[in-house]
């Protein structure tokens with residue numbers, strides 16, 4: 001399989017890159033923005049992996065990636081990158097321009113890359129889209145993360161439209177919605193809060209990037225009958 005994963009050089013994305021690279025028949029392309037050194041290390045560790053610099057804040061780099069999609073001949077696109085502007089405060093305190101900025105930094109590049117991937121998949125009559133959302137959409141939205149959660153909700157809606165519009169072309173679109181994981185994205189969360197989360201957790205442990213990567217791996221191999229599904233990884237926190 002030829003796979004493109006955005007933000008595959010660090011955090012959850014790195015775990016996904018590495019798990020997919022274990023199968024030497026796969027060729028994994030991943031984008032990085034700040035993690036150049038780590039990207040080079042992953043390439044050294046895995047001979048079937050190739051990194052591509054793509055900062056979502058730089059339009060020319062996004063266009064360059066979009067223009068490569070046909071030649072990379074990808075079969076799977078994993079939308080994982082998230083540009084974190086750390087607008088983490090209560091909604092009424094977030095500057096209005098931050099909503100526009102977060103949207104243009106995150107949603108617009110994802111739309112452009114996914115449009116190019118769908119165009120490519122339609123020509124081949126086959127393809128898989130996998131998008132990382134957040135359990136914050138199903139659970140009570142976390143305090144201070146309204147901008148982030150709203151962006152994920154927008155993507156969640158697109159995931160369903162992509163699933164519905166493209167299944168006749170044997171293209172599926174699914175999502176994974178993880179709960180809290182310790183990565184760069186959550187590095188500003190106070191250790192005392194993390195200890196409290198673990199102590200209140202029914203499993204007494206937080207979700208790991210490797211557990212989520214296993215779930216993404218499953219979706220890369222899943223039957224086309226699995227379409228429009230969002231796999232929620234929140235230990236059944238909101239069973240109704």
Ligand SMILES: NC(=O)c1ccc[n+]([C@@H]2O[C@H](COP(=O)([O-])OP(=O)(O)OC[C@H]3O[C@@H](n4cnc5c(N)ncnc54)[C@H](OP(=O)(O)O)[C@@H]3O)[C@@H](O)[C@H]2O)c1
Nearest residue numbers: 007010011012032033034035055056081082180181183185
């Ligand atoms: N951590 C959690 O609790 C949690 C929970 C639910 C969902 N998620 C989702 O999981 C996904 C991965 O997040 P993570 O937890 O692994 O956090 P992370 O370590 O901060 O990863 C974010 C990824 O986005 C990339 N990125 C950051 N700025 C970028 C930019 N300007 N242009 C392009 N790419 C950029 C990063 O690449 P570089 O390192 O190269 O800059 C990195 O690979 C995200 O979609 C996130 O929303 C996370």
